[in-house]
Every structure is written in C-alpha cells, then in structure tokens.
Amino acid sequence: MRLVDLTVTLDPANREKLPPALSRAAGVVAPTIEYLHPAEAGGKNEFCLSLGCRHEDLPDGEGWGAERLSDMSTHCGTHVDAPLHSGSRIAGKAARTITDIGLEELYRPAMVLDVRAWAKGGEPITIEMLDRAIEAAGRPVQQGDAVLIRTGQERYTMDDREYFNQPGMSREGTLHLTRMGATVLGTDAIGWDLPFPVMTARFREGGDKRSLWDGHKAITEREAFIVQQLTNLGSLPLSGFHVGFFPIKLANCSAAPARVVAFVPE
Structure with missing residues (x-):
C-alpha cells in the first residue's frame, strides 16, 4: 500500500503572499504561529512557569518546544x-x-x-x-x-x-x-x-x-x-x-x- 499525502502545509509565510484585497482571508491560508523553541527564551520560560524553576535549573539547559496558533479559520488549508x-x-x-x-x-x-x-x-x-x-x-x-x-x-x-x-x-x-x-x-x-x-x-x-x-x-x-x-x-x-x-x-x-x-x- 502506498500512502499519498494530499494535504497542503499550513505555512504562515504564505499569508504574506496574498494580494492586499485578500488579506482579510489570511486565516484561510494559514494560522499565525508563535514558535516557542526549547533552546530559546520562549520555550525556557514556558517550562519554568509550569514547573516552578529557573533557567539555570533546566536539566539540559533547555525548556520545551511549543507553538501558539491564532487567526485561524476552520476553513484553513486543506x-x-x-x-x-x-x-x-x-x-x-x-x-x-x-x-x-x-x-x-x-x-x-x-x-x-x-x-x-x-x-x-x-x-x-x-x-x-x-x-x-x-x-x-x-x-x-x-x-x-x-x-x-x-x-x-x-x-x-x-x-x-x-x-x-x-x-x-x-x-x-x-x-x-x-x-x-x-x-x-x-x-x-x-x-x-x-x-x-x-x-x-x-x-x-x-x-x-x-x-x-x-x-x-x-x-x-x-x-x-x-x-x-x-x-x-x-x-x-x-x-x-x-x-x-x-x-x-x-x-x-x-x-x-x-x-x-x-x-x-x-
């Protein structure tokens, strides 16, 4: 059995490609994504706020990876x-x-x-x-x-x-x-x-x-x-x-x- 992915990628970069007349429909193309990387302040802060520790307490010096989605329609992407x-x-x-x-x-x-x-x-x-x-x-x-x-x-x-x-x-x-x-x-x-x-x-x-x-x-x-x-x-x-x-x-x-x-x- 061969699996074929028929789904488009929800890439926030595509929002910038929309013509101005369609900018209000950006949420149909992709969400806005705030990336919280484990090695950066966002991921570290989330980890520390949730577990009651400080950056210097992080086991490997990193927090966790997470993302926040916003401005996303239920008709977004595929x-x-x-x-x-x-x-x-x-x-x-x-x-x-x-x-x-x-x-x-x-x-x-x-x-x-x-x-x-x-x-x-x-x-x-x-x-x-x-x-x-x-x-x-x-x-x-x-x-x-x-x-x-x-x-x-x-x-x-x-x-x-x-x-x-x-x-x-x-x-x-x-x-x-x-x-x-x-x-x-x-x-x-x-x-x-x-x-x-x-x-x-x-x-x-x-x-x-x-x-x-x-x-x-x-x-x-x-x-x-x-x-x-x-x-x-x-x-x-x-x-x-x-x-x-x-x-x-x-x-x-x-x-x-x-x-x-x-x-x-x-």
Missing part, C-alpha cells in the same frame, strides 16, 4: 466542509456539523476527474467536462464515492494572481456528481465555486441571486462534504484507491482542517 457550511437546512433537515460526521463517511473509494484539458480559469467546469473525465477514469461514479477534481491549479503558487482565478463548479455540475452518488467532493483549487469576483460580476449583470456561491448551495439540495485546497492529485491513479479525509474534531463547526491521505494499492 479542510472538510460539513453540510452546515452551505446552509442551516440540507434537503429539508437540520444541517450536520463536523462532529456529526462519522469516520466511515470520510474514508471512501475515490476517483480523480482530470479536467485540465478543458477547464479555464474563472470559468465553470461543465457537465460535459465532468463526463469526459469520468469516461477517462474508466468507471462511473458510484454511491459513496469521493470525487477529486484536478483543475490544474497546482501549477500556480499563492503569489501568482491565477492561483485565485480557479475554474469553479456550478450548481448544475455539483448536482450532477451528487446525483450519481458522490458523497465527498474534492478540488485542488482554493475554492469549489468560481472566484468570488466572477460570481459578483455575474450577479450584478444578471441580478440572479442563484448565481451566488451556487456550487456550495447545491449541497442544500443533496448532502455531500466539500474538500478544498487538495494537493498532489497528479500522484494518484484515476481510480482504484481510497482516501481518508480526517478533520480535526471541532465541536459543532461548519468545517475543520484535515489531514487527507490516499491509500493506493501497489
């Missing part, structure tokens, strides 16, 4: 969206939170839908594109599948404007996958939907409120879990593997950062 993120009611019932989801629902047979040949930045991923990628994967979407969309966004870094101009999923595309049985929907892009400026422009031009965040809002019709900011999808076969999407157990939250790992038979 994360699982619970249905609550899309709305308070899902298919007529109260929306589930992260702590309502069982682990068995988050370890699923998976397939990669590679739409790189057709998808364009800032434009919808169409049903036709999805169907062509399903055909290339060699099997249909089955009930309980995790479907991972490879958009090609891995070729950009956060200091490239195109990183934030991802191809996005629409209501129609999302429902196309969930109606076939997909229960986990993943993407290598920073968002499942079209970029916010694109959705805003469409709304202002047409006045149709259904165009706002329509990929996520499709979950209110058919429940599924959306996983964003995946990486390393190019290391996977198109089918024949499982993925574990295991979020931090944050009580009653709409999302949580996750360690996402693919289990690929040798």
Whole structure:
C-alpha cells in the first residue's frame, strides 16, 4: 500500500503572499504561529512557569518546544466542509456539523476527474467536462464515492494572481456528481465555486441571486462534504484507491482542517 499525502502545509509565510484585497482571508491560508523553541527564551520560560524553576535549573539547559496558533479559520488549508457550511437546512433537515460526521463517511473509494484539458480559469467546469473525465477514469461514479477534481491549479503558487482565478463548479455540475452518488467532493483549487469576483460580476449583470456561491448551495439540495485546497492529485491513479479525509474534531463547526491521505494499492 502506498500512502499519498494530499494535504497542503499550513505555512504562515504564505499569508504574506496574498494580494492586499485578500488579506482579510489570511486565516484561510494559514494560522499565525508563535514558535516557542526549547533552546530559546520562549520555550525556557514556558517550562519554568509550569514547573516552578529557573533557567539555570533546566536539566539540559533547555525548556520545551511549543507553538501558539491564532487567526485561524476552520476553513484553513486543506479542510472538510460539513453540510452546515452551505446552509442551516440540507434537503429539508437540520444541517450536520463536523462532529456529526462519522469516520466511515470520510474514508471512501475515490476517483480523480482530470479536467485540465478543458477547464479555464474563472470559468465553470461543465457537465460535459465532468463526463469526459469520468469516461477517462474508466468507471462511473458510484454511491459513496469521493470525487477529486484536478483543475490544474497546482501549477500556480499563492503569489501568482491565477492561483485565485480557479475554474469553479456550478450548481448544475455539483448536482450532477451528487446525483450519481458522490458523497465527498474534492478540488485542488482554493475554492469549489468560481472566484468570488466572477460570481459578483455575474450577479450584478444578471441580478440572479442563484448565481451566488451556487456550487456550495447545491449541497442544500443533496448532502455531500466539500474538500478544498487538495494537493498532489497528479500522484494518484484515476481510480482504484481510497482516501481518508480526517478533520480535526471541532465541536459543532461548519468545517475543520484535515489531514487527507490516499491509500493506493501497489
């Protein structure tokens, strides 16, 4: 069994790469981290405060290593969206939170839908594109599948404007996958939907409120879990593997950062 890590690193340095217009969303990229190193004052002070000693009393001259996290969204980095993120009611019932989801629902047979040949930045991923990628994967979407969309966004870094101009999923595309049985929907892009400026422009031009965040809002019709900011999808076969999407157990939250790992038979 080969393990493939599909999780981005939560690196505070990435916060500095965000364009000014997105600085308020820095907590979605990475937390602020205060590092307390065992050989430095921070780690030594923490040790001494907790154990009632002085720096000169430290057994090896060092304290302990610790970190303090702040300004971190529950949607930080690679994360699982619970249905609550899309709305308070899902298919007529109260929306589930992260702590309502069982682990068995988050370890699923998976397939990669590679739409790189057709998808364009800032434009919808169409049903036709999805169907062509399903055909290339060699099997249909089955009930309980995790479907991972490879958009090609891995070729950009956060200091490239195109990183934030991802191809996005629409209501129609999302429902196309969930109606076939997909229960986990993943993407290598920073968002499942079209970029916010694109959705805003469409709304202002047409006045149709259904165009706002329509990929996520499709979950209110058919429940599924959306996983964003995946990486390393190019290391996977198109089918024949499982993925574990295991979020931090944050009580009653709409999302949580996750360690996402693919289990690929040798």
